[in-house]
Amino acid sequence: MDGKDMAAMLEEAGVEPTAVRLAVTHVLADGERALPAGDILRKVRETMPVNKVTLYRILDLFVRQGLASRHSSGDRAFRYCLGPRFSGRAHGHAYCLRCGRMACLPATRDLVDVAALGRSLDMDVVGVEVRIDGVCAACRLAAEKGGTGGAVEDGAVVDDAPGKN
Amino acid sequence: MDGKDMAAMLEEAGVEPTAVRLAVTHVLADGERALPAGDILRKVRETMPVNKVTLYRILDLFVRQGLASRHSSGDRAFRYCLGPRFSGRAHGHAYCLRCGRMACLPATRDLVDVAALGRSLDMDVVGVEVRIDGVCAACRLAAEKGGTGGAVEDGAVVDDAPGKN
């Protein structure tokens, strides 16, 4: 999907395709991982200055409009990835307890019988969150080679003012 | 399960059965819901004064020892319920987006094919988190009767010092 498609996609979702929003969309579309706001912020800032509040507002907007989906992990930060409007179907995630990376899995439907759930619960089901917790291959290898820290490599805290945003 | 059983259970798990820990266990065993630390704190304090740090430490300990399990929800607070050591099997949860209540469901095994997951992912699977998000029956009824707030009734912020803890 190129930039033009993305802009069209945003407009179709009723979202004005500003520069920052397009940059966020690019970051989200970049990998098959769900990213925490901090990572997204850092990546967008490689392109342009952005304020963290702006990012949070964009992410909220995207989630509301179905452009992104928000997922909880074992730690305290939500992860965001492209939502139903792009990916077509809801999907689960694999969360690595060591490095915190969260990979997107095939559609949830393969894992959970949502229809049966809706029937069995006295509840209006809006969504299903499926997360596999464990240790990813990279972290397992790192641990076997004697390291103790897992395969983390990102780091750096999400704070304000990377210059003047 | 009475108090004596609980004390024995804690000791068996290698946890000294202090008064506070027993109180926490009672609260967790009380319903078939997963509770946020704030609710647990409030309930324990109906019995005895406790500091929130103590509670968090007890919850961490319980999770490490398999006495409790920790689950993420749509909001930012983790929920805790009795863990594998008590309930025997991992289970999913139904989370109400309006009132924030999180009901425990039957065992996860009924919903997700964990074995297949372990095979298909290049990952050491430690656990599976399944959460159904939606609107519970109580909140649906409350909304139909014209209310807008859902069926919340708890409230009050989790802060320190309810007197001298």
Add this chain to the structure above:
DNA sequence: GGCTTGATGCAACAGAGTTGCATCAAGATG
């Protein structure tokens, strides 16, 4: 020009959970 509207920035705040250090009680040891 003057007005509104939506996107963004900035500062200050809020909630959940953590860390470091003090304290206190129960045993173990001399």
Add this chain to the structure above:
DNA sequence: CATCTTGATGCAACTCTGTTGCATCAAGCC
């Protein structure tokens, strides 16, 4: 008994993620 250690708890201050309120700024409209 005096002392020492150990584990559980309390308190204050902190971290991190995310929010809120208000200012600003550009684009479009009258």
